[in-house]
Amino acid sequence: MVEQSDRAPLLDWEEVPPAELAPTVPSPETEDSVQSGLSSYPNEGGVRADISLNTSPARPNSVTAVSGESAHSPHKHSGPGEDASATDEEGDCAFHGLSVRDRRITGWEEKDQIVAVFVVTFDTRSGNMIEWCLPQDVNLEGVEFKSMASGSHRISSDFIYFRKGCYFGLACFANMPVESELERGARMKSVGILSPSYTLLYRYMHFLENQVQHQLQCPGQYSPLEAFYEDKKAVLPSGGNGLVTACPTSALGPIVNRCMHPEMKITHPAGCMSQFIRFFGEQIMVLWKFALLRKRILIFSPPPVGVVCYRVYCCCCLANVSIPGMGVSVPEFRPFFYINVADIAALETELSYVACTTEKIFEEKKELYDVYIDNQNVKTHRESLQPLLRLNSADREKYRKLCEQRQLLLYSQEVDGDCTSNEEDLFILFFMEQNNRIFQTLSEVAGSADPTLTAEHVRAMGLDPQGDRGFLVDLLEIYGIDVMLFIDNPCCPSHS
Numbered sequence: 001m002v003e004q005s006d007r008a009p010l011l012d013w014e015e016v017p018p019a020e021l022a023p024t025v026p027s028p029e030t031e032d033s034v035q036s037g038l039s040s041y042p043n044e045g046g047v048r049a050d051i052s053l054n055t056s057p058a059r060p061n062s063v064t065a066v067s068g069e070s071a072h073s074p075h076k077h078s079g080p081g082e083d084a085s086a087t088d089e090e091g092d093c094a095f096h097g098l099s100v101r102d103r104r105i106t107g108w109e110e111k112d113q114i115v116a117v118f119v120v121t122f123d124t125r126s127g128n129m130i131e132w133c134l135p136q137d138v139n140l141e142g143v144e145f146k147s148m149a150s151g152s153h154r155i156s157s158d159f160i161y162f163r164k165g166c167y168f169g170l171a172c173f174a175n176m177p178v179e180s181e182l183e184r185g186a187r188m189k190s191v192g193i194l195s196p197s198y199t200l201l202y203r204y205m206h207f208l209e210n211q212v213q214h215q216l217q218c219p220g221q222y223s224p225l226e227a228f229y230e231d232k233k234a235v236l237p238s239g240g241n242g243l244v245t246a247c248p249t250s251a252l253g254p255i256v257n258r259c260m261h262p263e264m265k266i267t268h269p270a271g272c273m274s275q276f277i278r279f280f281g282e283q284i285m286v287l288w289k290f291a292l293l294r295k296r297i298l299i300f301s302p303p304p305v306g307v308v309c310y311r312v313y314c315c316c317c318l319a320n321v322s323i324p325g326m327g328v329s330v331p332e333f334r335p336f337f338y339i340n341v342a343d344i345a346a347l348e349t350e351l352s353y354v355a356c357t358t359e360k361i362f363e364e365k366k367e368l369y370d371v372y373i374d375n376q377n378v379k380t381h382r383e384s385l386q387p388l389l390r391l392n393s394a395d396r397e398k399y400r401k402l403c404e405q406r407q408l409l410l411y412s413q414e415v416d417g418d419c420t421s422n423e424e425d426l427f428i429l430f431f432m433e434q435n436n437r438i439f440q441t442l443s444e445v446a447g448s449a450d451p452t453l454t455a456e457h458v459r460a461m462g463l464d465p466q467g468d469r470g471f472l473v474d475l476l477e478i479y480g481i482d483v484m485l486f487i488d489n490p491c492c493p494s495h496s
Helices: 028-036 100-106 201-217 223-232 250-259 262-267 272-292 306-317 341-347 360-364 383-389 393-415 423-446 455-460 469-479
Strands: 050-053 063-066 116-123 127-134 157-164 167-177 186-195 296-300 334-338 353-357 371-374 377-379
Touching: 116 223, 127 223, 157 186, 157 201, 157 306, 167 201, 186 201, 201 223, 272 296, 272 306, 272 371, 272 377, 272 383, 272 393, 272 423, 296 306, 296 360, 306 334, 306 353, 341 353, 360 371, 383 469, 393 423, 423 455, 423 469
Parallel strands: 296 353, 296 371, 334 353
Antiparallel strands: 050 063, 116 127, 116 186, 157 167, 157 334, 167 186, 371 377
16 A cells, blocks of 8 residues: 655655755664665765865875765655755856755755656556656657666566656656456556756655555556646756756866765765675776776666666766866766667767666677676677776776775774765775876876876876776877877887
């Protein structure tokens, strides 16, 4: 039986104004409630993290993260008003998603940008179909397949992130047994929304989960969805084109020292990045290189696909760079989230992306991707990229340091009761600092009187002069950095 709310329909998604939010540590009851909704992820939140990452003299600019309250996510059922995202229509942040704390500083106000709400159903005669939507004239072609992943009939519930043109979507799916020959013993529906920014979507996860259960129990009762859309519908620019929010990159510019990675803080469940890295182990260093090289990465997994959508986002976050102007000429590393065969035409024109799918047929379509991930097996059919699959000594050393830093953090949390830092900040900052170190060194060498990259430079960047030579050659070419690369054999320079 669906639990009925005793609140007015709009209050089920109503947010508390920022002024009413107190920066306090969540109560044990709240933490228990959050943990119960995250069976696959440990709740390892900090409350506020002020983390400074000291850099060497070669990298004079320190990287400082001032993050908001504990990491919030779709699957955590975050409380109203927590770490909400913001538009980039004002202020000096070039991306969506300031935390509540940062919005107080900058004076930003979040604007709701729900451009569509819809219900998808599985019909035994017609297959997946749009049952209902608002606005009625919105183009939802293909959404009926994006919001109900192939193979979902085998599971009871799921959530799915996806892209539809210039918008991002979130849908919650549920499968309920019914005594109906017409429905062949099962009723399957998804309730979802579209928005120009995926950082906004997490806030409505709980509402969508409740609504899909409501639609299963009481088909055709759309009044809560109608009220929701009227309350949250977007006021879009006259051109009608929504902004596609990509991963935080060099576009962050100088503001990175103030708000660092707010998209990560509001788009994933606590423990998402740490689970991602533990899942892939040392292979995370292979994914890191492919991400920096802006390769097309496709992740295959059978349903449920929600957790795999988080892996898509985590892959994007490996390529964060906070050096102003760096990477503006390279393809945007875009999260496509869940894709199916209907997306093939769109993927054919993409130069760089990360996506996931439940459809095994994609493995055969090698022209659509550079890197294919099946469970923990990372592979590439491109001969030029295959050397990057092999871990070298520098990769293992970086992974060792990452694990060591994690253990130190966990120790400080347990022994000292440190609740100001969390694993998510540690992982994000670890890779951002590594990326900054590489590009800072390359930029300095390229701008020097003798633009020669020596083995000593390569080691200082945390790379292997032998094992990472091919990676460096590709990196210099993709980012357009003009240096002479000398490694091991000075008589045979490689100019990039």
